[in-house]
Amino acid sequence: MEQRGYYGRYGGAFIPEILVSTFDELVSAFEEAKSDPSFWQEYEEIMHTYSGRPTPITYAENLTRHFGGARIFIKREDLNHTGAHKANNVMGQGLLVKRMGKSRVIAETGAGQHGVATATMAAKYGLACTIYMGETDVLRQRPNVFWMERLGAKVVPVTDGSRILKDAINEAFRDWVSNMDNTHYVLGTACGPHPYPEMVSWFQSIIGREARKQILALAGKLPTRVYACVGGGSNALGIFNGFMNDPVELVGAEAAGKGLHSGKHASRIASGDGSPGVAQGYKTYFLQNNDGQMKETHSVAAGLDYVGVSPILASLGESGRVRFTGATDKEVIDALRLTMKTEGLIPALESAHAFAQAFKEAPGLSGDDIILINQSGRGDKDIFTVADAFDDPHWKTFIRKKAEAYHA
């Protein structure tokens, strides 16, 4: 191991000694794959035949008319198999697992999208699969728990710590230090020790590579701004990577929860509440107290409810290349309502953060401007949370009847 994986001051690999050889193995498998052109070809092929890539870009004509500013386009990562960009990373790591000859995968999941994607990959490649999920998220993303289990994965609810995404990551590491010989940890976002930030954003860069070509073909020019929600940062880096060297403003929407200044959010950068720290194997901006103890976070979207952020984004935020903002729970629900009604699209609550931010800014731009929103996933998984947010009476009646049928 050498010191590596730094982006400005952030990144690195702060790992217990027991994992050093495992990371060395992973780094060399990744480096080999990266320098082998047939690997990326194989990856594109599997994403095409299994996940339906390339995903299209949709012109949101009605939203454009509604806001009367920039023309709004949407990159449709929700159309991936399993309904989110998470499949891109998971299938890529799956190919690496095959190369490394391991027989078991583990993963953390927040929204459950990464867990479902990992469970499908494991089913397809004949791997044993265990998914760690905070107890709070098990409850708020129950449909995905059902699918993971049906796909043959073991879902372990994590009852320690704040019982959300970061705690699931800790548990996955604890499993890995015992079982690294046959097990690969499919980390779901561009966080964690090197090589994960680089590796996950490399696989996700398929989004931006497609999007740049597609928007040029569709609109004849580059977008003025690109919006993505930022949990760990993988869908954002995926689409941003396509426009990094272009005169395009890149905007990351963090979860502002009950407000950026409420203390109840998961905004590590835009709120100004985050500070540099080292946890979960890497250095980045964390929501932590002065002692370095991690704080509780809050977001309506489980997939954004995380204390850290990709070290690559921390660096891009510091250099000013990416602008960070936050969308509140309420803005997100409103954006979701509007998008469903006007376009017939159902973004995941996570993705709806990018929509909400774009909606705030679209009216201030002109009809010559184009904005591109990354719809990182579809919202079916959020049916319980959204039904509650909309206080949907028919849904409540249905649930009551269903409970009666189960004699609950």
Place this chain on the structure above:
Amino acid sequence: MLEKYLKKRLKEKPILLMTHIVVGYPSFEASMDLVKEMVKAGVDLMELQIPFSEPIADGPVILRANQTALERGATVEKCLEFAAKAAGEFQIPFLIMTYYNILYRYGVNSFVSRMADTGLKGAIIADLPPEEGSEYLNTMRAHDLSSVPIFSPTTTSERMAYLNGFAHGFIYCVARKGVTGAQTAFSESLDDYLKRCRSASSLPLAVGFGVSCKSDVDYLSGKADIAVIGTQTLRIMEKDGVEAVGKFVSELRP
């Protein structure tokens, strides 16, 4: 400094004992009582763990102790004051065990100076490989404190030699894969691993993770220099109280 002390003690005893507590768990008072009991029971050195909210190398027992200590108001300041008091009152060496963020947030330099000023002898940082730790390692050396490296069964002999280059005091040899608290099979593969450790370093070898009874300590006598008892004393304290820990520790050696 620490190395000399350990080697001197090793002339008097077949194996040394290092015990561990999570500072502030279940309370600061109980923590001090534990130290007292352990010293009275004859331990040769102690690890004081400063609790961290994300202890990824620790198993469920120590993890929950970390959480509970934090919930009950343990701060880094209080833990350092506690450590200073222990080091002032008792004659054995005390080391800090924790995760890197605690030092990083405090300021590595200030943290290490404070350790030196208050009579602590060294530190074990679970998530800081030397590749990331040059500031820490240099400061520790400048203050004549022991930075204790960790060997594991997955560490190659080549890397053991590399880690040994940064070592002061002793080497912490993790007995097996996994986190703290699980069972360890004390068997031949452990012997081979300890032989590899021995040939990589002339420093005393401490063996931890899963050492939980007298027969484990007996097994290690002659193969290692220090037996590390971590989770087991926590379990005993939780079940039978602080005094039971003293009795348990005093019966670990003939």
